[in-house]
Amino acid sequence: MFPVNYVRAKSLKHAVEQLAANPDAKLLAGGMTLLPTLKQRLARPSHLIDIGALRALRAIKRSRDKLSIGAGVRHYEVAASALVREAIPALAYLAGQIGDPQVRNLGTIGGSVANNDPAADYPAAVLGLAATILTNRRRIKAQDYFQGMFATALEDGEIITRIVFPLPKKAAYEKFRHPASGYAMTAVFVAVTGRGVRVAVTGAGPGVFRWTKAERALGKHLAPEAVEKLSVDAQAMNEDMHASREYRANLVNVMTRRAVAKL
Amino acid sequence: MAKIRLTVNGVTHTREVEDRTLLVDLIRDGLGLTGTHIGCDTTQCGCCTIHMNGRAVKSCTVLAAQANGAEIVTIEGMAKDGRLHPVQQAFTDCHALQCGFCTPGMIMAVAGLLKDNPHPSDEEIYRGLEGNLCRCTGYINIVKAVKQAAGQEHS
Ligand SMILES: Cc1cc2nc3c(=O)[nH]c(=O)nc-3n(C[C@H](O)[C@H](O)[C@H](O)COP(=O)(O)OP(=O)(O)OC[C@H]3O[C@@H](n4cnc5c(N)ncnc54)[C@H](O)[C@@H]3O)c2cc1C
Ligand code: FES
Ligand code: FES
Numbered sequence: 512m513f514p515v516n517y518v519r520a521k522s523l524k525h526a527v528e529q530l531a532a533n534p535d536a537k538l539l540a541g542g543m544t545l546l547p548t549l550k551q552r553l554a555r556p557s558h559l560i561d562i563g564a565l566r567a568l569r570a571i572k573r574s575r576d577k578l579s580i581g582a583g584v585r586h587y588e589v590a591a592s593a594l595v596r597e598a599i600p601a602l603a604y605l606a607g608q609i610g611d612p613q614v615r616n617l618g619t620i621g622g623s624v625a626n627n628d629p630a631a632d633y634p635a636a637v638l639g640l641a642a643t644i645l646t647n648r649r650r651i652k653a654q655d656y657f658q659g660m661f662a663t664a665l666e667d668g669e670i671i672t673r674i675v676f677p678l679p680k681k682a683a684y685e686k687f688r689h690p691a692s693g694y695a696m697t698a699v700f701v702a703v704t705g706r707g708v709r710v711a712v713t714g715a716g717p718g719v720f721r722w723t724k725a726e727r728a729l730g731k732h733l734a735p736e737a738v739e740k741l742s743v744d745a746q747a748m749n750e751d752m753h754a755s756r757e758y759r760a761n762l763v764n765v766m767t768r769r770a771v772a773k774l
Numbered sequence: 775m776a777k778i779r780l781t782v783n784g785v786t787h788t789r790e791v792e793d794r795t796l797l798v799d800l801i802r803d804g805l806g807l808t809g810t811h812i813g814c815d816t817t818q819c820g821c822c823t824i825h826m827n828g829r830a831v832k833s834c835t836v837l838a839a840q841a842n843g844a845e846i847v848t849i850e851g852m853a854k855d856g857r858l859h860p861v862q863q864a865f866t867d868c869h870a871l872q873c874g875f876c877t878p879g880m881i882m883a884v885a886g887l888l889k890d891n892p893h894p895s896d897e898e899i900y901r902g903l904e905g906n907l908c909r910c911t912g913y914i915n916i917v918k919a920v921k922q923a924a925g926q927e928h929s
Contacts, residue, residue: 512794512796513794514792514793514794515793515794516793517776517793517794517837517839517840519839519840519842539837539840542835542836542837542840543817543835546817546835546836546837547816547817547835549794550815550816550835559793559837561839561840563840587829591890610904610905611820611904611905611906612830612883612886612887612902612904612905613820613823613830613831613832613883613886613905614817614832614905616829616830616831616886617829617831617835617836691818693904
């Protein structure tokens, strides 16, 4: 790792000031993505502003029709939270599927959503549930937030403070895990909401996306058979040493059917 | 440089470290507690697992500065008054190690798992140890040891 200056933020305001004062600074939350990146010398921030201990970012709250999760809430806390399990069980399940226990004990929802790895789990729930990302500056709708591989609507110096999920009628998540890393080779979040069915796919394409054809079919007939004959364009999928485009395109269909069967 | 103060196995230490120092390096080189191993250094193998504020974490992927003020337990802190911790005893009884390189991290991960889930099923044990790799045992005896430690060997 290159030399770096570590600063533990005392408050959100302090973190904002530190980012403004140091243009090459980076936020550090759970460190489960950033520290491996730094160890490989793939990034060279001047400062690490640690927001991992900020109480203000650690709350989980539920209202009548919404669930709000602070950016600093760890994956294991979401998986174990009675509030989340009751309000959106599929979200608690998803959090419990991330990586391994040690990663879940440190990694945060804000860090995951800020990083927007194309194989990350949370983006599927955020887009699938039409969540809103709250930052120190504004509110961003999920559909405007995700902008492809590792790209988001976040501006320099902007900090995610919490993510607000409208409660669905029903939702389910199905993931085909990479057997070594645990990341999604392809995973699908299906939500039945007051405004129709939403299907969000992660791991398969360059970034999380909605499979609108399946949403329409499921809106008419909410059963696995409804999507059986549908397909996504394999050319738009990712290809790497683990799986071809065609394989991932097929997984989108299979994972969608499994998720619908679980609803 | 960062001045940090942390409690390791009940003893409070104050040290001056470079900001980029990894917690595992502080534990091994700074405090001489070499029971915590470095297997991969890439957050994959779990050899470096310790408990930080009661949760199992990979100490190769935590900065020492992040642990400022934390309560740390390493493998050296598991035995009490000359008696092995039940998880350590179970690993001995069940022959759950061969070369032993993964063992300290494995034991810390098992202790973390049993804290959250005192009676895990086989499936929950497999999932609970996903962050730890063992290149020798084939895991069978490790799973046996987890069950013994959970007091459900015969269930
Ligand atoms: C072995 C391993 C397996 C993993 N498996 C999976 C998996 O199966 N699925 C999965 O989804 N993920 C997986 N991950 C990644 C993990 O979920 C990370 O926790 C997550 O991607 C990043 O969260 P973090 O809190 O650790 O963020 P950090 O690593 O601290 O930060 C990540 C990035 O986000 C920025 N950031 C952090 N917080 C904020 C904020 N509040 N506002 C704005 N920017 C912010 C940081 O500056 C940095 O650029 C795995 C990681 C490891 C090491
Ligand atoms: S040395 Fe830390 S996970 Fe392998
Ligand atoms: S006993 Fe040798 S790696 Fe596990």
